[in-house]
Amino acid sequence: MTINEVIKKGIYELKENNIDEPTLKLRMLVSSVLNKPKEFIMAHGEYVLDNSQEKDVMEKIEKIKENIPIQYIINNQEFMKLNFYIDENVLIPRSDTEILVEEIINTYENKRVKILDLCTGSGCIAISLKKYIPNAEVYASDVSKSALEVAKINAKRNDTEIKFVISNLFNDIINKNFDIIVSNPPYIKTKIIDTLSKEVQKEPKIALDGGIDGLFFYRKIIKEGYEYLAHGGMIFLEIGYDQKQELIDIIKEDKRYKFIESKKDLGDNDRIIVIRKE
Ligand SMILES: C[S@@+](CC[C@H](N)C(=O)[O-])C[C@H]1O[C@@H](n2cnc3c(N)ncnc32)[C@H](O)[C@@H]1O
Numbered sequence: 368m369t370i371n372e373v374i375k376k377g378i379y380e381l382k383e384n385n386i387d388e389p390t391l392k393l394r395m396l397v398s399s400v401l402n403k404p405k406e407f408i409m410a411h412g413e414y415v416l417d418n419s420q421e422k423d424v425m426e427k428i429e430k431i432k433e434n435i436p437i438q439y440i441i442n443n444q445e446f447m448k449l450n451f452y453i454d455e456n457v458l459i460p461r462s463d464t465e466i467l468v469e470e471i472i473n474t475y476e477n478k479r480v481k482i483l484d485l486c487t488g489s490g491c492i493a494i495s496l497k498k499y500i501p502n503a504e505v506y507a508s509d510v511s512k513s514a515l516e517v518a519k520i521n522a523k524r525n526d527t528e529i530k531f532v533i534s535n536l537f538n539d540i541i542n543k544n545f546d547i548i549v550s551n552p553p554y555i556k557t558k559i560i561d562t563l564s565k566e567v568q569k570e571p572k573i574a575l576d577g578g579i580d581g582l583f584f585y586r587k588i589i590k591e592g593y594e595y596l597a598h599g600g601m602i603f604l605e606i607g608y609d610q611k612q613e614l615i616d617i618i619k620e621d622k623r624y625k626f627i628e629s630k631k632d633l634g635d636n637d638r639i640i641v642i643r644k645e
Contacts, residue, residue, distance in 0.1 A: 368415070368416055368421055369412060369413050369414060369415050369416070370397055370401075370408055370411060370412050370413070370414045370416065371412035371413065373393075373397060373416060373421065373424055374390070374393045374394065374397060374408075374412075377389070377393040377396070377424070377428050378390055378393055380428055380432065381393070381428070381431060381432065384432045386431055386432065386434070392431055392437045393428075394408050394409070395437050395441060396424060396427055396428070396431070396437065396440065396441060397416075397424060399440075399441035399443065400416075400420050400423045400424050400427070401414075401416070401420060427440050427441075434564075434565035434566050434568075434569060435566075435569055436459055436566045436569055436570070438453045438459045439453065439454060439455055439459075439569065442454055444459055444460050444489075446460040446462075446464070446465065446489075446491040446495060447465055447468055447469075447491070447495035447498070447499070449491075449494065449495060449498060449525050450524065450525070451489050451490075451491055451494075451521050451524070451525075452489075452517060452520045452521055452524060453489055453517070454517060455569070455570075455571070456511065456513035456514050456516070456517055456571060457488045457489040457514050457517045457518075457571065457574065458488045458489065458570050458571065458574040458575075459489075459570060460488075460489055460491040462633070463605070463632045463633075463634075463636075463638050464491065464492065464551050464605055466605075466630055466632050466633075466638050466639055467492065467549065467551060467603055467604075467605045467638070467639045468491075468492055468495045468496060468499075470603060470630060470639060470641065471496060471500075471547060471549060471603055472495075472496065472499045472500060475500055475503070475546075475547070476499070476500060477500070477502065478500065478502060478503075479502045479503070479504075480500065480502070480503050480504070480546040480547055481503070481504045481506075481542075481544060481545050481546050481547070481597070482496055482500075482503050482504070482505045482506065482545065482546065482547045482548075482549060483506045483507075483508070483540065483542075483545045483547070483548045483549070483595065484496070484505065484506070484507040484508070484549050484550065485508055485536060485537075485548060485549070485550040485552065485588060486508075486509060486550050486551060486552045486553070486574075486584070487507035487508060487509045487514070487515070487518050487531075488509060488511075488514050488517075488518065488551075488574060489514070489517050489518055489521055490507055490517070490518030490519075490521045490522055490529065491521070492507075492549055492551060493505050493506075493507035493518070493522075493529050494507075494518075494521055494522055494525050494527050494529060496549070497522075497527040497528065497529060498525060498527055504530075505527075505528075505529050505530065506529070506530045506531075506532060506540070506542060506545075507529050507530070507531055507532070508531070508532040508533065508534045508539075508540060509533065509534075510533070510534065510535045510536075510573070511571070511573060512533055514571075514574075515531055515533055518531060519531060536584070536587055536588065536591065537587075537591045537592070537595060540595060542595075543594065543595050543597075544595075544596075544597040544600075545595055545596055545597060545600055546596075546597050546600050546601070547600065547601050547602075547603060548588065548592050548595060548596060548600070548601075548602045548603070549602075549603040549604075550584070550588055550602075550603075550604055550605070551604075551605035552577065552584030552585065552588065552604075552605075553573065553574055553575050553576050553577045553584060554577040554581050554582070554584065554585070554605075554606065554607045554610065555575045555576060555577050555581055555607070556577065556578075556579065556580060556581040557576055557577075557578060557579055558579075559581075560572065560575055560576060563575075577607075580613075581607060581610065582610065582613055582614075582617070585604060585606075585610075585614060585617060586617060588602065588604070589602065589617055589618065589621055589624070589642070590621065593623055593624075593644060596644045597644075598644065599643060599644060600643070600644045601627070601641060601642065601643050601644070602624070602641070602642050602643075602644075603639060603640075603641050604639060604640050604641075604642075605638060605639055606629075606637060606638065606639065606640055608636035608637055608638070609637075610637070611629055611637040611640065614640050615640075618642055623644065623645060624642040624643060624644060624645060625642065625643045625645050626640070626641075626642055627641040627642055627643050628640070628641050629641070
């Protein structure tokens with residue numbers, strides 16, 4: 368079959384199974400199986416797949432039909448124009464999280480800063496920061512050993528030096544005096560998780576579950592992070608679209624921080640907050 372034929376057949380099957388964005392997923396899949404860029408797939412519809420490539424595509428279409436996210440099938444996701452290995456052990460990096468990373472890069476470009484990325488998952492935040500702020504000393508931690516294995520693969524793939532620590536939040540973080548603590552922690556309310564899309568439910572529950580009110584990790588990071596920050600150190604947090612006011616209340620109650628700013632994502636939702644140790 369040609370690229371066009373295989374994509375047409377795939378789109379038909381995915382539509383039959385009510386799978387979202389069938390064209391996009393098929394292009395990503397064929398591009399991965401042929402190991403060619405998406406531009407090639409779009410421009411060379413008459414290119415003929417060999418038998419093993421065709422079989423591979425067909426088998427992977429079956430996985431898409433089971434609501435397995437395409438990123439887990441092709442083991443890949445782009446983030447901050449870098450390439451990340453992704454599997455079922457980690458959250459799939461989201462474009463919303465790029466806002467968090469860009470904010471830090473814009474503020475600290477060329478500076479010698481010490482950064483801790485808590486709840487690193489695939490390592491996408493820590494690795495992008497090291498790549499775009501090469502003078503930074505970057506630590507990354509996660510409680511999940513298998514997530515850290517993925518993050519280590521990604522540090523190597525992107526040729527970055529990151530200090531990895533396995534730790535339940537701050538429990539095993541020995542270093543202090545961080546200029547920046549950054550985190551995209553789990554922040555979904557426990558009871559909401561079952562209502563999320565079937566694809567999101569294939570992501571690790573440990574990466575999603577933010578406790579009864581979704582704020583468990585923020586409270587701990589804000590409370591315990593203080594003693595890990597240098598004087599004037601900053602905390603950058605990704606937040607859920609409806610969590611800004613609750614976060615501001617937590618910070619006010621704590622009294623040891625100054626609220627610096629919040630930023631919205633491209634969909635006009637509140638997405639990050641920045642606070643400073645006073
Ligand atoms: C929302 S994901 C974020 C992953 C990645 N930083 C990103 O932005 O794509 C949250 C991560 O927190 C980790 N995590 C959950 N509980 C934790 C804990 N108690 N201590 C440290 N990490 C934890 C999960 O393993 C998961 O990798």
